[in-house]
Amino acid sequence: MNSASADANHDQGKRSSSRRPSGRLAWRSTLARHGTLIALAALLLVNVLFTPNFLHLQTLFVNISQVATIAIVAIGMTLVIATGGIDLSVGAVMALAGALAPLIFGSELGVAYPLLGLVAAFVLPLAVALACGAFNGVMISVLRVQPIIATLILFISGRGIAQVLTNGNLQTFSNPGFSYLGTGRVLGLPFQGWLALLIAVLAFWVVNRTIHGRHLLAVGGNERAAALSGVPVRRVKIGVYMVCAFLAGIAGLVVVAINSASDAARNGNLMELDAIAAAVVGGALLQGGRAPVFGALLGAVIIQLVKYTLLANGIEDEVALVAKALIIVAAVALQQGRRE
């Protein structure tokens, strides 16, 4: 037992102290990576064999439109986890952004000037989401509160604010312009699927091709060393939480647009779990230093497929919860690697 935990610490120390993984670790990470692909292949196979009507275009549409929100949030979560942090407030931010949008285009001003209302219904909720992210980031980087606790504040109160704003009511609406976000099709595929893909490509480009990405990974790899070598640690951290909240805001708007209704109690509920699971399954290291953006996309697809597989085969939601739990543990345990 003792040597096991000592071993773990040794490994973690090694991971954070050197950016270049040693051979053994690289082997492990490839295993983890392939594990994800194998899991995906297995899931697809099971579905093709057992799920009725799985190879149907409609199935594809349903899954894409549902996976998009998970993927968008999971990408933001991956970036946060890459700095060694975590963001529990994503679900609450989704609820907040989602609650604001119908309030804005449904307001008197929004009805009088539909176009202005529509633009404001996108801009204002996202601005609020950015503010939430800035709050998280400042708490974490300036006040040095641990990420779990700092984001816990908005996790608790963010949804409460959304419910206070809407009085806890379900807001239904019909606004074709806004609903395009959730029901529109581009090249035959759901719009939000393209949106998620675009965000993933952008995030990938930023992480791998820009100085901001280098800074991000440096902070996650070894914060102290990054600070000493002139990386603006504070700015990077505040920025990454703002990006994460911004993406959560987008996901919140998408969910509202899909349903043509905003329910502050349910929008984004438990999304933080899905997003963390997707990021971890996709290969993100909780210690930070790695930002596999497309891994997160893959992880989101797996999480969604597991949900869909169980649902389509008439297995209750409750079992799906247990299955999700097992997936998370298996993914992380594989990542940590067993004692040799």
Added chain:
Amino acid sequence: MSARTDPPPTGQRSGFDVDLRSALRGNGQTFGVLVALVALICFGLVRYENFGGAYNIASFLNYNAMFILIAIGMCLVIITGGIDLSVGSVAAFSSVCAAYLSPYGLQVALPGGVLAGVAFGAVNAFVILTLRVPPFIATLATLLGAKGGSLIISDAQTISVDWGSNFTKLGMEKAFGVVPWSILLVLLVAIGAWVVLERTSLGRTLLAIGGGEDASVLMGLKVGRAKAFAYLFSGGCAGLAGVFLASGFGAGQPLEGVGWELSAIASVVVGGTLLTGGLGSVTATVFGALLLGLVFNILNFENGRGTISLSAYWQEVIRGSFLFLVILLQMRVARRRLPPATGAPSP
């Protein structure tokens, strides 16, 4: 996420850490929480006539017994630098178990419920220690697993307890007609946890792990055993809380327990326990839990007087703001007591 993976906000662990610890450990934070608690009680006593009434005190303590319990368990886990997110759904699971066992009487249902909690604690300990999954993720998974499990065994229905047996005595009657049974039990658990933490080598080991796990291992402390104890204890506390839940409300409730882990963490934080581990006090945690409960008790009274009218949704907002406030205060206290050169060099 353990203390290992997340460098503590106070920077590297070196000599001054000990100073901070002893400074805070002393009466600093406990005293602060106690002052806030007393101030709030005085405020309530002056402002509301029924506030000091036997009924309010009993129902307040009875309701908060569950939260105090899980906060105590959480405190021990957090001291080791870990976290236990599964407490809420484990409590829900054991409330269902206890409800099923209630026809056999309290003597079966109580241990049964606690054992159910301990079993989940064992799962946590296994996944964290043997599979080496970070506590944050491992207990998150247990949260989902226990939730699913309780929905499965209860068929997503509340399970009514057997009113004929002596089971509901625990949550609804008073020992010797004075103190609710649940409070008595919580007191026992709190004293037990205090003794373990402050007076035994196991407690020293728990604190040492939080202070520096590598060093503890190198010193030959039984790190694995101590950590396993913390998670088993936390699971047991959650199990007992679940028994209280079933007994006090007359039903096993598979859907209850959402967000309990957050109240527990908040209580622990309010009590001044550092989330990075290595520092903490059971007494302060109990005070922290009481303080959080009291805030809502007072809000209810304020609502009752009609001066304000806050919907249930406001509770969440206030809970979050309160946590925010406490963290800010804690930061100030920590900063004042630290020499200025403690933080990592900021860019």
